[in-house]
Amino acid sequence: MAKTVLMSHALYETGMELLYKNANVIVANNSDMSTIINDLKKADGLILRVGRITREIMEQCPNLKVIARPGVGVDNVDLQAATELGIPVVIAPGTNKRSVAEHAVGMAYAITKNIVESHKETSEGNFNIRNKYMAIELEQHHVGIVGFGSIGKETAKIFSNNEMHVHVYDPFISQEVVEKEHHYIYHAELADLLSACDVISLHMPSLPETQGMFNAERFAQMKDGIFIVNCARGDIIVEEAFYEALKSGKVAGAAVDVLCSEPMDINSKLFTLPNFIATPHMAALTKESADRTARLTVEGTLAVLRGEKWDKVVNPEVYQHKRWQ
Incomplete structure (x- = not known):
């Protein structure tokens, strides 16, 4: 059965093509996780382009297995909470x-x-x-x-x-x-x-x-x-x-x-x-970078959803969690 991935906003087209082929996709076009909580509760994965996810939100989403950030900045993710809940936080290093x-x-x-x-x-x-x-x-x-x-x-x-x-x-x-x-x-x-x-x-x-x-x-x-x-x-x-x-x-x-x-x-x-x-936080958004970032973000998200211990995560200690044993 295909996994469900919720996205705050769509990625570059090459990443979206890969994702649509391998998952059920919901594009919220919304950065406020509290207002899309019902969709997030159904999701196995979250790709967070814009917005913030807190412990309070994560704890309401027991099905959530992976959070992905298209880039390397993770100041909008409660890393301690994600790690304690067994959720790898995927990043896309070096692409931009x-x-x-x-x-x-x-x-x-x-x-x-x-x-x-x-x-x-x-x-x-x-x-x-x-x-x-x-x-x-x-x-x-x-x-x-x-x-x-x-x-x-x-x-x-x-x-x-x-x-x-x-x-x-x-x-x-x-x-x-x-x-x-x-x-x-x-x-x-x-x-x-x-x-x-x-x-x-x-x-x-x-x-x-x-x-x-x-x-x-x-x-x-x-x-x-x-x-x-x-x-x-x-x-x-x-x-x-x-x-x-x-x-x-x-x-x-x-x-x-x-x-x-x-x-x-x-x-x-x-x-x-x-x-x-x-400029509107667009430094990384060239066509070349967007392509590399989108592909790597989606690949990491799908790998974790398949149960693989993807290496490009910001919290590798998460794989010691009981969810991964």
Whole structure:
């Protein structure tokens, strides 16, 4: 008998084709698990693109055997609860690193060249925006990579190939790896990187240790006129302090793919600033990445539903649970 998979939202078409061939599929188009709880109670698997699943929801769904996230971010899943309930949380590692890295670098160029404001002003007849002289060249400037996982490394590689000096801060990466293997500049303290760099690109997960990391104190440590790119998670930046730093010019410009709320709050004061640009959490959503991510997410979901101990899970200890014995 075919298993039932509930999806908060559909994946890229290649993944959907694979899923429809092997399961009964319900696409909720809803990120609020509490409002689709009746369907979720019937489901054997959940593919969660947008939304959050809590212990309370999981405990109401005894048939739920797998939760899958198309990507690697799992801050919207109660991992402890999933593990205690014997539910593997499938992820799709490595499928989007190039797409996100290219997006981050593209945003760095967009904000340092003042492209978005210049387009807006030009379309409104202000040709003299060209004389604002906000754009800078990035060659031989210093870029800081905060978070040196697979996406951070890929982003650093592109910046380095564009003849920028790459600085790295990541408390989980050794100085030897940064300097000997990658030939970048290592910083043991975040404050030292912030004061040295013209551009920073953020690539860390949302964890208790990183949430609110970039607050007023951190902005004060930054080099005057710094540019910030955030393609990581919105809650690592305190948005009120972010706004003040941009408004004052301490931060010359910022380009983000994420904010604290999703969908983004269009009434946020950040959107009133000419030196702030945003995209709707789309850095990973290239055709190539979406194809890889969708396929791997669906393959992992189906494997777990077949009773296989799929290796690409964020909580491998779950296989010690009695449900898997």
